[in-house]
Amino acid sequence: MMSLNHPSTVHWVSSTTSPEFTHLSYALTHSTVIALDAEWKPVLKNNPSHIEYVKSTPTIDTKTKKHTFPIVSLLQIACFSSTNDQNISSSNESLVFLLDLSTINLLSVYGLLKEVFISPYVIKLGFKFKQDLIYLSSTFSVSGCNNGFDKIEPYLDITSIYYHLYLKQSRSKAPKQNKSLATICKEVLGISLSKELQCSDWSQRPLTVEQLTYAAKDAYCLLEIFSVFVAMVEKEGDSPSDDGNVWSSNLDCGLKHIFEMPSYGEKFVVTKYGEASDIIRATLSESIQEMSTEDISDSLKSSSITNELDRLLLNIARKYGDKIVLKESDKTPKMSKKKVKKNSTTTMIAKDRHFEDVDNWQSTPPWDLSMGGDGCPKFLCDVMVEGLAKQLRCVGIDAAIPYSRKPETRELIDQSCKENRVLLTRDAKIMRHGYLFRNQIYRVKSLLKNEQLLEIIETFQLEISEDRLMSRCTKCNGIFIHKPLSSEEAVEAAKGFQVIPNCLFNKNLEFWQCMDCHQLYWEGTQYHNAVQKFIDICKLDK
Structure with a gap:
């Protein structure tokens, strides 16, 4: 072979x-x-x-x-x-x-x-x-x-x-x-x-x-x-x-x-x-x-x-x-001819102010207690920043993704309003819709996931602690069952959808299970490396 x-x-x-x-x-x-x-x-x-x-x-x-x-x-x-x-x-x-x-x-x-x-x-x-x-x-x-x-x-x-x-x-x-x-x-x-x-x-x-x-x-x-x-x-x-x-x-x-x-x-x-x-x-x-x-x-x-x-x-x-x-x-460059709409000076100035307001977050987030929220930060990451959702989950922040793979703008807004989330995006087209709420959307500026994570933490003044790292399911955003599972309980829970490597049974590891998707996790090498990674990114050891 x-x-x-x-x-x-x-x-x-x-x-x-x-x-x-x-x-x-x-x-x-x-x-x-x-x-x-x-x-x-x-x-x-x-x-x-x-x-x-x-x-x-x-x-x-x-x-x-x-x-x-x-x-x-x-x-x-x-x-x-x-x-x-x-x-x-x-x-x-x-x-x-x-x-x-x-x-x-x-x-x-x-x-x-x-x-x-x-x-x-x-x-x-x-x-x-x-x-x-x-x-x-x-x-x-x-x-x-x-x-x-x-x-x-x-x-x-x-x-x-x-x-x-x-x-x-x-x-x-x-x-x-x-x-x-x-x-x-x-x-x-x-x-x-x-x-x-x-x-x-x-x-x-x-x-x-x-x-x-x-x-x-x-x-x-x-x-x-x-x-x-x-x-x-x-x-x-x-x-x-x-x-x-x-x-x-x-x-x-x-x-x-x-x-x-x-x-x-x-x-x-x-x-x-x-x-x-x-x-x-x-x-x-x-x-x-x-x-x-x-x-x-x-x-x-x-x-x-x-x-x-x-x-x-x-x-x-x-x-x-x-x-x-x-x-x-094929070896001759060709530039596509696109029609450019003529905008009045007044319209352009108004658009500039609109985007400046959205880019520079100065609003009260919908989860704020003064807005009737529960005080727990919640985000909705569209497809352009879907990788950021996993990063936020790794540091213990509630970060959802759209219900459908190709959602309409109206669907994104409805989901964020319904669940009291701030919509995170890099799509400038979404910004052009006049029915957006100022405290419901934020345009991410950074390109790299680690930099995006730090940008969101700083912009929304999120409190990140070491005990919250890896506390959410990176697969579905669910939270873990508080009681750790034994090896026998983990094998029984994993039947039908997940295979647990045999090499783990000799290490006396504890398992955790997501309450939503039932995915199993354990404190192996990958887990500890991930924890150390986010300790370094978020500078939690200082």
């Missing part, structure tokens, strides 16, 4: 003379499947109502006054090899590489990437990667790399893979609406993939630990989704192999592991030039750096069709594979 190794480290590649680049070069030329993603600095739209970041919009060069594509500053590559080559993967090695395009010599990596992109022996995975490829091609082109990249083949889009899985499981027509990567990840893997950092500034250096973790997850989850698809294909009998599960995804120690690792940010590897590397011998480093385009191509060929898994992947590439081909028209 073969499975994807979860990455214990993530390699930051910023120089062609570093051991990390050697490792990347070797992995790319000896892998059967790679997952690709790219990040760039989003366009900043500054208008009177709010500051908005738009990810995929051409910009205007201040010198030439011409439209240009955004410059890709980070390329994420997750590699999988079907061989047992210890140079590529082992229990201690990572398969995720973050290629810093803002500092590395693009001419030195152009040939390697181009050969891998068109190699018939390497399956390339992506999520709607054509837009990324356009920007990536433009980034390399302006740096003197010929015409950039024109093609990726064979290519499998995760959206197409999802539809194949969906049709097999539901035996119905494919859903009409396009699914986001976060939605696909949730449905296929059962993992929540946060996208809140998608529009952060990827051109800044150094990147934050949160940005690095986000980037690594985005690429690695594509491999995990693909592994589920491969298992389905093999089960359906499309595989030339009869040996059983050649590729199976162990989700308990795979993607879930890196999503829950509290010290994941400490695992990033940045080796300075001249440091000793145990990854690959120095002789291998020299040979790879001296490889010509023909050498790279030969290396790619030599690693192909070596075992049954290779034949299975080749079969999948032939049957389900596609390609991305860029036309000349």
Whole structure:
């Protein structure tokens, strides 16, 4: 049985003379499947109502006054090899590489990437990667790399893979609406993939630990989704192999592991030039750096069709594979033409004052005793700040989410009024509705969850204490049964919906159960790490 190794480290590649680049070069030329993603600095739209970041919009060069594509500053590559080559993967090695395009010599990596992109022996995975490829091609082109990249083949889009899985499981027509990567990840893997950092500034250096973790997850989850698809294909009998599960995804120690690792940010590897590397011998480093385009191509060929898994992947590439081909028209930036409504000066001033009032909280919250409330802070987080809801729950604050996944503005207002909650949002459109109450809504300014949490604590003068940390269910916002459960009681309570690992029974742990959704919790390593995390964030130890 073969499975994807979860990455214990993530390699930051910023120089062609570093051991990390050697490792990347070797992995790319000896892998059967790679997952690709790219990040760039989003366009900043500054208008009177709010500051908005738009990810995929051409910009205007201040010198030439011409439209240009955004410059890709980070390329994420997750590699999988079907061989047992210890140079590529082992229990201690990572398969995720973050290629810093803002500092590395693009001419030195152009040939390697181009050969891998068109190699018939390497399956390339992506999520709607054509837009990324356009920007990536433009980034390399302006740096003197010929015409950039024109093609990726064979290519499998995760959206197409999802539809194949969906049709097999539901035996119905494919859903009409396009699914986001976060939605696909949730449905296929059962993992929540946060996208809140998608529009952060990827051109800044150094990147934050949160940005690095986000980037690594985005690429690695594509491999995990693909592994589920491969298992389905093999089960359906499309595989030339009869040996059983050649590729199976162990989700308990795979993607879930890196999503829950509290010290994941400490695992990033940045080796300075001249440091000793145990990854690959120095002789291998020299040979790879001296490889010509023909050498790279030969290396790619030599690693192909070596075992049954290779034949299975080749079969999948032939049957389900596609390609991305860029036309000349794709390489020309186009600005969308939007009609701009003319507003009178009076109207604009009024809107400015309205947004200023909403942004700067000066009202009495609806839970205040003087307003007839019970004195307990309550919030409603819309879909744009849904991650903030979990943060607030972790520090013991009542934070609900909308009843429906795509609520109308009127529904959000009704729910917040009915439950005496302050609506938290980053959606400027909600602010334009004249029937909003001043003490019923607040626009969150921060982008990162930890910063959002501190902003809400400071703005609403919330009292956070250590004994209230992890006192609410992070899944449904319910509160815990006050009496802790024994191991026997926990097993009985978990029957039918939750599995308790056997390793917990020898540790004499106490269990708690949510009174609403009946989810069980226990004071394990993850619990203590979470408590310490929020002690540090909220500075409770001072």
